[in-house]
Every structure is written in structure tokens, then in C-alpha cells.
Amino acid sequence: MRGAGAILLGALALAASLADCLAGEWKPEGMVVVPAGRYTPFVRVKAPNASNPDAAAPQRVEAFRLDVEPATNAEFLAFVTEHPEWRKSRIKTLFADPSYLRRWPSDLELAEAAARDTPATNVSWFAAEAYCKARGFRLPTTEQWEYALADAGRGQDAVRQRSFEWFARPNDTRLAAVGKGPVNGFGISDMTGLVWEWTLDFDAYATTAESRDPNGKDNAQFCGGAAAGVADLTDYPAFMRYSMRASLKANYTADNLGFRCAGDAP
Amino acid sequence: MKLRFVFAAVAVAALTFGAAAARAHDMQHMELDAAVPTSASLYNLDSQWTTQDGASVRLDVLAEAPVVAAMGYTSCKDICPAIVADMMWVENHLPADAAGRVRFAFFSIDSAVDTPPKLKAYADEHGFDPDRWTLFHGDEDAVRELAAALGVSYRPDGQGGFDHAAVISLLDARGEIVFQQRGTQASSKELLAKLTALLAQRK
Numbered sequence: 001m002r003g004a005g006a007i008l009l010g011a012l013a014l015a016a017s018l019a020d021c022l023a024g025e026w027k028p029e030g031m032v033v034v035p036a037g038r039y040t041p042f043v044r045v046k047a048p049n050a051s052n053p054d055a056a057a058p059q060r061v062e063a064f065r066l067d068v069e070p071a072t073n074a075e076f077l078a079f080v081t082e083h084p085e086w087r088k089s090r091i092k093t094l095f096a097d098p099s100y101l102r103r104w105p106s107d108l109e110l111a112e113a114a115a116r117d118t119p120a121t122n123v124s125w126f127a128a129e130a131y132c133k134a135r136g137f138r139l140p141t142t143e144q145w146e147y148a149l150a151d152a153g154r155g156q157d158a159v160r161q162r163s164f165e166w167f168a169r170p171n172d173t174r175l176a177a178v179g180k181g182p183v184n185g186f187g188i189s190d191m192t193g194l195v196w197e198w199t200l201d202f203d204a205y206a207t208t209a210e211s212r213d214p215n216g217k218d219n220a221q222f223c224g225g226a227a228a229g230v231a232d233l234t235d236y237p238a239f240m241r242y243s244m245r246a247s248l249k250a251n252y253t254a255d256n257l258g259f260r261c262a263g264d265a266p
Numbered sequence: 267m268k269l270r271f272v273f274a275a276v277a278v279a280a281l282t283f284g285a286a287a288a289r290a291h292d293m294q295h296m297e298l299d300a301a302v303p304t305s306a307s308l309y310n311l312d313s314q315w316t317t318q319d320g321a322s323v324r325l326d327v328l329a330e331a332p333v334v335a336a337m338g339y340t341s342c343k344d345i346c347p348a349i350v351a352d353m354m355w356v357e358n359h360l361p362a363d364a365a366g367r368v369r370f371a372f373f374s375i376d377s378a379v380d381t382p383p384k385l386k387a388y389a390d391e392h393g394f395d396p397d398r399w400t401l402f403h404g405d406e407d408a409v410r411e412l413a414a415a416l417g418v419s420y421r422p423d424g425q426g427g428f429d430h431a432a433v434i435s436l437l438d439a440r441g442e443i444v445f446q447q448r449g450t451q452a453s454s455k456e457l458l459a460k461l462t463a464l465l466a467q468r469k
Contacts, residue, residue, distance in 0.1 A: 093305040094415060125414055200410070204421035250414035 140262035151185035163237035313408035
């Protein structure tokens, strides 16, 4: 009887996984639906003026799905196992710099410094995006990420405090496991205090000193000019986040730069 | 205080991890093989594009000749005309025997508006030689990926247009970026010099 039961259970499991395949979508395990709402972005794209008086008003963000935790080394290992072109020995220099997965001893091997349940880091934007696409998702936009970070603004103080504590700590040689930090009002953890994270449009707010032209004309390099201002000049952690993202290039990798995936709301 | 200075200063602090990331690439080129792009080649991107003539192509349609490439959108009144003017300046200043051996590529950021017919009209309006110039329409994913590879930051401006960086890239015949002009200039002399040098190597 027990044998028959096991077969029956196996058949049920197979049927369930077949149903998943037929649905044409990976199960959004480990994700939450972040409800639509309004929030005030840190960086204002346009200054308020007569034709656009609402530039500084809170913006609406549509509902979306977001990973509760950053992608882990174990998850990234499963991805490169299935997609050999993203293994460290095969990666194209177009897609990642030489420190790609540098803490992994070899293509399919993790190590103490890159344990299974710690965030996947030393991963470029191209690789992070490929991982999310393979799951049927994508990276969150900067707007989605920032909205989720501070629980639509309600968790602003907690984010600042946790960020300051993080900045004060020396860089860890070994990262902590995901899911150990506090969970915010959306049910999401580790958005600050563990690793920096890629966003889909990480450089959308980039207006660095490098992009000035020698004549000092603001518009010469960036059509439409630079960001018009910030919502709160005292928000040092927000400056850090936007500056960090603006300084990245899509093939960069770093020891404490990870990612998580996002998708459309069901 | 100008915002960008604050950003620049904070970025230095934020990027305590950045030294390794910013390290110059250790480029190891494979032998030129039209079928297999080199490791740093832009032609590793497998996105699909449509030209102004409606042809469905991949980026490697540009392979085997040096390419002057930029991103923008046709309804842009601000910096895009200047980008295109810079590209045309380069075309007009090439040695007579060289002009036919260079490709000029304009990739639209505006997937929704810049349809192939729109790109065709834009090309005609500017008098682009269709043997040299190709204008590309791609979906949002294709645009985002190419912009990432070329280091062109952009975002919707909330008013139907885009804010985007002015970047003109010079690709060699393998599709590797050999030079980028950031910002528009009255005369793109450095870009022209790099391109002329590339052409001389290929003679």
C-alpha cells in the first residue's frame, strides 16, 4: 500500500508540475505582491514649472511582484548549471568584467566565501537580468526598488537607521545569509544592510561630473538635462544608493553588489 | 551646490568596492571569425531589430566594417539632432575612398513611436545614403540591452520623450567598441582620427 501511495503522490506531483509548465510561467516562489501606491522619489527628474506643476508630487507606482530576498549563490548556481554560457569560464567580456563570480573556485563550485544561502554577488547587470529572464521575470526598476525599500515611505526612518549601521560596519569579507534581516511592511527583507542591488535602469539617474562638457553647458551630454533636484537633502543613504547605481556600468561586478528579481502583479 | 558634484563625491565613498570592478578589462581577442563574435563584441547580443526598410536583422548585420553608432529618437529636438550632425560631420570629412567602407548606425530609444516608416522618413529627410546608413527599431528589451552595452543612460522624461546621454561609439569590424565620444562637439575630430586609423589598418 505504501508503495502505491508513493506512486500516487508521485503522479500527483508530476501532474502539478505539468500544470505549471502548461501555465507557461514559473512559480513565483519567494515573491510577494507589492501593492500599488504613491511615494515621493528621492531624485526629481524635472523641476516643477508652469507646464508641469506636479513634478514634485508623490508618484503612483503600479502593483508588482518582488523577490522577498536577494538571489542566493545556490540559486545562481542552479541558473549557470542550466545556462552554461553564464559560467565563469564561458562568460563574454561584453557581459561581465574579470571579477565575475570571483569567489567561486570553479564553474559549478561554491565556497565558504560564497556559501549557498548568501547573496549571489560579483554578478553583472547582464547576468542578473539573464537570471531573472530565465525565471520569467526581470530586474525591478529603480522606482519599484525604491518604493519597496521604504515600504512606500512609511519605513523611511528604519531604512535610514539600518543603512547608517551598515555603512558604519567595515566591508564584510564574508556576507551573511539572506533572510536574517528585519522584514519591512511589504514583507521584504535585506534591501539595505546586506548588499547593494542592481536595478533594471540602474543608470537612468546618472548625471555625473564626467558627463559635463568642457564648456560647462549642462545639456551637451544629457538630453533634457540633469536631475532637477532631490526630495530631501539630508537623506544621505539615498544619496549613497543613487550615486552607487549611477557609477555602475552594466558589465561591472563587485563583492557586495547583488540583485533580486521582479515581475508583473498576477 | 550643484547636485551632480554631490553625486560624484558620494559615489567615491560608496564605491569602496569599486576598485576591482573598475579595473581595465583584460581583453583577449580571438581570431576574427565572422560566425563567432569575439568575447567583447557587441555582436554577442542576440536581439532582433528592424531597419528603416523593414528588414528583420541582428546587430551582426553591421559586422565586417567599422561602424559609427549612436542612440536617440527622431522626435527629439534637443540633443539628437546634434548627435546626428556629428555623425554626418564625420561622414563628410572621411577621405573619398573611405566613406564607402564605413557604416553609420542610429538606434532608436523610442520603441513605441519610431516605427520603421518613421525611421525611413527621418533618413530621407536627412538625405542619408542607404548604402551607408541604417536606422534600427527594436523592442524595449533590445533597446535596454544595447544601451547597457554602449553605456547610454536614458529614462522616459514623463512628457512622451526621453532624457538620454549623448554617446557616439566607434566599433571595429569585429563589433568591439574602440572609442566613444561622450557629448556633442562642433567637430568630432578625435572620432574622425580614430576611424581613419581603423580604416588604415584594414587597407
